[in-house]
Amino acid sequence: MGAFILKRLWVMILTALCLTFVVFFLANLYPNLEKLAKTQGNMRMSDEQVASWLDRKGYSSNLVIRYGEWLGLVPGWKHTDGEGNITGRCILPGMEPEDAPDYCGVVQWKFGFSTVFRTEVGDVVGKRVLLTGKLMFWAFALMVPMALVVGVLAGMREGSKTDRTLSTFSIATTATPEYVSGVIFIAVFASSAVGLKWFKGSANSAMDDITFANFTLPVMTIALYGMGYIARMTRASMAEVMTAQYIRTARLKGLSFRSVVLKHALRNALIAPFTVIMLQFPFLLTGVVITETLFNYKGFGWTLVQAASNNDIELLLSCSIVAVIVVLVTQLLSDIGYAFLNPRIRVG
Amino acid sequence: MEPLGVFGIISYTLFYLWPVWVGMVIIFTISYIYRDSLGLFGRLFGSTPGLIGFGIVLFWLLTAIFADLIAPFGEISQIPGMKNKVPGTPVRDMEGAYFLFGGDNLARDVFSRVVKGSQTVFIIAPAATLFAFMVGITLGLPAGFFTGRLDTVLSFVANMVLAFPVILLFYLLVTPEIRNSGYELLRFGDFSWRSSIPNVLAAVLFVFPIVFLIVLFQSRFYLRPQMRNLFVGITLVLGLWLYLGVVFNVDPFGLVSMNPNTLNIFVAVVFVNSPTVFRIVRGLVMDIKTRDYVAAAQTRGEGPWYIMLWEILPNARGPLIVDFCLRIGYTTILLGTLGFFGLGVSSESADWGSTINEGRKLLSIYPHPALPPAFALMSLVLGLNLLADGLREESLKD
Numbered sequence: 001m002g003a004f005i006l007k008r009l010w011v012m013i014l015t016a017l018c019l020t021f022v023v024f025f026l027a028n029l030y031p032n033l034e035k036l037a038k039t040q041g042n043m044r045m046s047d048e049q050v051a052s053w054l055d056r057k058g059y060s061s062n063l064v065i066r067y068g069e070w071l072g073l074v075p076g077w078k079h080t081d082g083e084g085n086i087t088g089r090c091i092l093p094g095m096e097p098e099d100a101p102d103y104c105g106v107v108q109w110k111f112g113f114s115t116v117f118r119t120e121v122g123d124v125v126g127k128r129v130l131l132t133g134k135l136m137f138w139a140f141a142l143m144v145p146m147a148l149v150v151g152v153l154a155g156m157r158e159g160s161k162t163d164r165t166l167s168t169f170s171i172a173t174t175a176t177p178e179y180v181s182g183v184i185f186i187a188v189f190a191s192s193a194v195g196l197k198w199f200k201g202s203a204n205s206a207m208d209d210i211t212f213a214n215f216t217l218p219v220m221t222i223a224l225y226g227m228g229y230i231a232r233m234t235r236a237s238m239a240e241v242m243t244a245q246y247i248r249t250a251r252l253k254g255l256s257f258r259s260v261v262l263k264h265a266l267r268n269a270l271i272a273p274f275t276v277i278m279l280q281f282p283f284l285l286t287g288v289v290i291t292e293t294l295f296n297y298k299g300f301g302w303t304l305v306q307a308a309s310n311n312d313i314e315l316l317l318s319c320s321i322v323a324v325i326v327v328l329v330t331q332l333l334s335d336i337g338y339a340f341l342n343p344r345i346r347v348g
Numbered sequence: 349m350e351p352l353g354v355f356g357i358i359s360y361t362l363f364y365l366w367p368v369w370v371g372m373v374i375i376f377t378i379s380y381i382y383r384d385s386l387g388l389f390g391r392l393f394g395s396t397p398g399l400i401g402f403g404i405v406l407f408w409l410l411t412a413i414f415a416d417l418i419a420p421f422g423e424i425s426q427i428p429g430m431k432n433k434v435p436g437t438p439v440r441d442m443e444g445a446y447f448l449f450g451g452d453n454l455a456r457d458v459f460s461r462v463v464k465g466s467q468t469v470f471i472i473a474p475a476a477t478l479f480a481f482m483v484g485i486t487l488g489l490p491a492g493f494f495t496g497r498l499d500t501v502l503s504f505v506a507n508m509v510l511a512f513p514v515i516l517l518f519y520l521l522v523t524p525e526i527r528n529s530g531y532e533l534l535r536f537g538d539f540s541w542r543s544s545i546p547n548v549l550a551a552v553l554f555v556f557p558i559v560f561l562i563v564l565f566q567s568r569f570y571l572r573p574q575m576r577n578l579f580v581g582i583t584l585v586l587g588l589w590l591y592l593g594v595v596f597n598v599d600p601f602g603l604v605s606m607n608p609n610t611l612n613i614f615v616a617v618v619f620v621n622s623p624t625v626f627r628i629v630r631g632l633v634m635d636i637k638t639r640d641y642v643a644a645a646q647t648r649g650e651g652p653w654y655i656m657l658w659e660i661l662p663n664a665r666g667p668l669i670v671d672f673c674l675r676i677g678y679t680t681i682l683l684g685t686l687g688f689f690g691l692g693v694s695s696e697s698a699d700w701g702s703t704i705n706e707g708r709k710l711l712s713i714y715p716h717p718a719l720p721p722a723f724a725l726m727s728l729v730l731g732l733n734l735l736a737d738g739l740r741e742e743s744l745k746d
Contacts, residue, residue: 015511032523175730201712305689308516309519323516
């Protein structure tokens with residue numbers, strides 16, 4: 001087990017390095033840098049001005065060296081202008097050049113400076129991830145139990161009318177992406193012209209204070225799309241378990257259907273959905289981005305959109321680290337959990 | 349003129365869609381008569397959900413085909429005085445013309461835009477899915493068959509692409525800036541080709557179908573050179589013609605071309621989809637290669653590519669067809685996501701994602717412009733999912 005986790009950790013680190021380098025490379029393509037220079041400086045800059053701006057801000061050196069600077073393995077750049085003012089990667093605003101450290105990268109737990117929010121990336125990301133964490137927590141708290149109940153009810157009598165209805169329902173939810181369900185929810189439940197006016201169409205106020213009115217719609221939007229998939233997996237797994245020999249034995253022994261389902265079938269039927277639930281985390285990330293944009297909830301997804309559309313390279317890199325870590329850790333956890341739940345599987 | 353009521357709107361809508369109804373009746377009648385000789389598709393008539401799914405998909409396909417006949421107004425034609433008008437409002441100075449689903453923020457007909465928007469989906473989604481399958485199959489077959497180092501490397505790359513959040517990838521890959529990156533490598537006359545990332549990806553990804561078909565024919569007919577030369581020749585001529593048109597935009601006949609925007613979206617969608625197909629194919633191959641008929645082919649002395657393409661692949665078709673339907677639906681959702689974030693589409697585009705995005709800004713006051721495209725997208729994906737489910741059920745019956 002220990003060797004397995006070590007090997008997986010090594011693959012994870014390698015993947016994270018490759019992915020961040022790809023993001024770094026794509027964000028640093030010259031047209032992107034040019035756009036960054038023009039939005040940060042002046043829209044009407046000439047080509048020479050752009051080049052000198054990029055030079056001054058440390059964007060013009062070799063890509064691999066700059067990736068090393070970002071990782072904290074290469075000393076940060078320093079630039080002295082004509083008047084002797086020193087600027088540099090590690091010199092934050094209001095800091096004396098002499099006090100600044102030589103290295104400031106991920107290894108030193110420094111994530112750089114966001115050009116959009118004009119503050120340290122670490123602070124921005126930390127705060128936003130926490131907000132998204134709340135959203136995800138409630139979405140999962142709603143989605144997982146509902147999906148399991150629907151899946152178990154549908155799978156316990158395969159082919160019955162309940163099964164048909166619930167299966168069609170789960171197919172319908174997987175066909176409803178967040179930007180469709182969110183729009184329909186707002187129109188039905190929050191529109192000021194027509195509709196029920198039960199909830200608020202914006203979750204902006206939920207950032208400080210979560211209430212039933214402002215948080216229900218975003219949570220429902222995320223939960224609905226993810227639910228169908230888990231429910232269908234649970235149904236398939238439940239239907240398979242119900243045909244097993246030991247279920248027939250238990251029935252023939254004279255146990256009630258109810259106790260067979262609850263005591264014999266359920267535990268084995270929930271092994272497969274467990275992996276699916278874990279793997280839903282990364283899959284929901286796109287949904288989070290859409291939902292946060294739609295409901296104006298300024299969490300991690302919203303930040304990612306801001307970073308990407310303004311080409312805020314260091315913020316974008318930190319966002320991708322967070323996203324990649326979430327993906328890889330959930331993959332690892334789902335493998336380990338699978339092995340724990342299913343005694344027939346041995347890892348290593 | 350009086351505004352239409354709910355009944356009026358429904359009957360006018362049904363009337364405008366007449367080419368679709370005619371087409372559906374013809375296709376359903378023909379396929380019902382010949383259902384016994386249509387294989388898996390014919391057996392669809394035994395499953396109600398599958399049939400409903402097929403009906404919905406067919407409805408949208410015919411809508412896309414006859415869009416110019418159905419839509420009463422142009423997708424970007426603005427009619428004065430129709431801004432944000434409610435559904436069923438008559439158009440001034442035009443006898444018998446209504447904005448059936450109302451007008452949007454720029455006084456355009458929502459009904460016409462939804463109808464026209466179906467074209468974007470049917471131009472990109474099935475083709476992009478097909479390309480993703482070609483790439484996934486061409487790489488997944490050897491990875492699953494030979495395993496070893498090739499498999500390790502390909503799987504690592506596939507897992508890496510899959511670990512990438514889709515939305516981040518789209519934000520990085522589908523931008524106007526990325527199309528100006530790279531160097532101008534080729535230039536003569538009007539024609540120029542940059543080594544920008546979408547162009548390079550297109551050049552690489554679009555080789556796969558050609559390679560796939562050539563290997564397919566070569567492995568089967570290499571002992572019959574005449575047949576082989578004929579098939580490989582046709583593939584090369586057609587393939588290179590399409591390749592030149594799509595990738596380099598220099599089709600000598602001017603028939604095949606793709607604007608840089610669409611190419612960018614297309615490439616990004618193929619790139620995101622192919623690793624999943626790769627993993628499915630690899631898994632299927634690993635399962636099927638232990639069967640007796642594969643061992644029999646090996647004993648006969650067949651080459652590895654013959655076994656992969658003519659023994660294993662046909663026997664993996666069931667799950668692949670089902671996944672193909674599901675994946676078209678997923679691609680439709682991806683295209684909607686791109687439109688929703690305004691990536692790679694022009695602001696006037698009628699595709700459903702951007703129409704939803706435009707409509708959502710005034711959603712709480714005027715909900716009607718955003719809802720029709722939302723329901724359209726949902727129903728198409730639902731239809732594809734039901735169709736896939738029906739096909740899966742029917743294919744499991746034997």
